[in-house]
Amino acid sequence: MVVLDATIVNIALPSAQETLGMTDTDRHWVITAYALAFGGLLLLGGRVCGAIGHRRAFAIGLVGFALASALGGAAGNTGTLFAARAGQGVFAALLAPAALSLLILTFTDGRERAKAFGVFAGVGAGGAALGVVAGGLLTEYATWRWCLYINIPMTAIALIGVPLVLRDRPGGNLRGLDVPGVLLSAAGLVFLVYGFTRAEPHGWGDPTVLAPLIGGVLLLALFVLVEARTRHPLLPLRILFHRVRGTAFVSVFLMFAAMFGFYLFVSYYTQTILGYSPVKAGMTLLVNAVSTTVGALLIAGRLHRRTAPDVLIAGSLLSSAAGMLILTQLEVGSSHVFAVYLTPSMILTGIGLGCLLATATNTATVRLDPAEAGVASAAYNTVQQVGAAFGTALLNSIATSVTTSYLEDHGNGTDSVSAGTVQGYTVALWAAFGILVGGALLVGLLSRGGSRTSRPEAVVETTR
Template sequence: MAKDGPSRRWTLPAVSAAQLLVVLDGTIVNIALPSAQRALGMSDAGRQWAITAYALAFGGLLLIGGRVSSALGHRRTFIIGLLGFAGASALGGAAGSPEMLFAARALQGVFAAGLAPAGLSLLTITFTEPRERGRAFGVFAAVGAAGSAIGLIAGGLLTEYVGWRWCLYINVPLALLAVLGATRVARDRPSRDGKGLDVPGALLSTAGFVAVVYAFNEAASLGWGSGKVLALLAAGTLLLATFVAVELRTPRPLLPMRILLHRARGGAFLAITLMFVAMFGFYLFMSYYTQTILGYSPVEAGLTLIINALATLLGSTLIAGRLHGRVSPAALILPGLLAAAAGILLLTRLTPQSTEVFGLYLVPALLLTGLGLGLVMPPTAGLATADMDWQNIGAASAAYNAGQQLGAALGTALFNTLAAGAAASYLAAHPQAAAAAGTVRGYTTALAAAAAVLLVAAIITAPLIVARRGRQRADDRKAEETTPVG
């Protein structure tokens, strides 16, 4: 459904501001955590919940948030999400105990789970003409991709010069400005397709996502062979498999399976998930390598990522945004995956003796990975919601965001474990080697794995997103005939 000119002018800034809030909060608290731990007296074992509480609530409730967005109306859900996010941020900033901070972070995740799919849905129903949709998705992707870097920079500056509490308080004025813009956005009609929520699907999806994301978070510190991690992964896999089985049989599913069975859409979900697996491994490397090996401060490490953010902006707006509708999505997604893989592979050449690291290694890698991310995000976001009936746009948007969350959690845990294991093995085999040599070997091993993930993503997704339009329509019709209508 097309929207009028004024609503288009307000929709993109409001949704972009909300996207920045959601992504930024995934990293800004990381920088502030040591200061918050000292101020609130958190234990070393418990401090991770300032990060994990947000990730679990956000990832676990995304599918429910997408369905609620369709049921209440995307604009209404968007405004409620912004107001709730602002309130939770104020509560966290004023926290007087670890428990209060953890609860506020979880509450942020709850509102973000409705805010993120509602925002993407608003873009989809507002911008319908191919060229303007390409520009809108390009800006949306650039803001989302740059959010992590901005979070690191803002977290360092605020913590150092104002105080850690402002890493949460800063969300309040940003959210209220986005609300002001959202009130000017044209109203959309809520879905009247069925009454009530798919309760079994909601419970199974939430429990499954929480178990899997929590397992990924725990694996970063306990290792993949931990009994706790393996039990969580097994439980999460079983719950999600049961969720799929239930969704195939219920008349009004939380996530209609035809959303995932569409060839091009399924390829987009897979591409963005694996892209986030690799990129969050890359961001982990940038954070640790620049600070532990090169001696950068947290602020300097964050500022280095501006190169990546600017390259993402270039790729998403000036290339992907302008080419949207003129070339096939595959012509952007596949080169994007390969460009990011090339940037990461360049860093595997690093050694403790490498010189001119910033100019010869970091800058080219940051440019290539940023350009790749900028090429991948707009077309995958467009494919994820393309040709969806308005009742199910929220569910498709939620599934797209869920893929990003799972990819980020898996990438951080997987590559942290790989780096630590490779470093330990190298030092055990070379007892005379300096600790820095083992650390660099661990980083390069993890980066090689990240590049391999991107290459595999290109190979696997190519047959899906390159599929002919006629074949895509036939597959979609077949999926609709065999899947209950949601």
């Protein structure tokens, strides 16, 4: 639900805009309101999970998410829809760390833990692709409102299972809440995500982009300083700066930065160049979703006890990089695109994504106290959100600038527009390829000088 709702409304947005009389200037808030609330409040959500109990937080998050979805589906004006999407983000910030924390606390055996995180990674990664498919189907055969209403029956099914979930004890209270840390982290993350969303249409040099980005970086730097001196920090820095955890966080950030731009370009390319319908374009991404599940469950699940985590992570990044490399060879006149280019690319990127998420989720959350599970889970989700926002903005701006430059040199004819668009995608995918290869090299550097283990369970709580 949490991942799906980040993408499901993308295809439904034109229909919603027409129904509610939304302006072109304001329509991005349907996406941005969710991203800002979710990304900005994740660390606070993780702290609340530990304070009230993860199972209780999970149930509250489910109910709140469903109510916000119902409000958005019934929205009669743009303000209500924007508020509902922000409400979804608020409860998602509670739901996401609660769900991951419950997995951490439930599955403590190494083999079971690997399987659980494999399923978790496969479902989460597949949610982004499924969102595109579901958005197209619901918009075409029902109404855009069902892109939000769909969360109500999903919530009902999940709530039925809540009594079966491990009951955990609250890990404290909110009386000693690190208020400065909450304010600085929330403001810093909101500024960063907002700056990234504005970079896409306005360019990185625009003052309305630079101001929030610089402000976000400064606020987060101040947050780190405050957390280092606070007796009961919102986010204990040892969670971030542990060598193995740090490697996992960095790799997830880079993978999401590359992959979310990849999803965007595949969706655009298949529809604008190949002429696929939104539903058919979404179905293309299902190849990636299935491969992600295979990578998480079958490959990472079998290798996690035999291969060092940093080797698995680096190999995962390189697998996805190989998938990106295939698509950089596309041209306007390429034939057999689905079989020769899209399918192998989807398989390689999916396997890489699945293997990385299963491994990184495990190594980022191993050997944590129950009270720290929530905030560590929140930090993990925060890295994903910021990486996705950054990558989408960066790669889309690269593609746009390359296409614009091409059209200035070759004119605006139909053939030139198609050629320029493909060239823009190609250069952006080369950038994504560079991000992934650079990430693999960085993982290798970070792993040097530390103990290499064949199992995440052997991670020790020491920092370099």
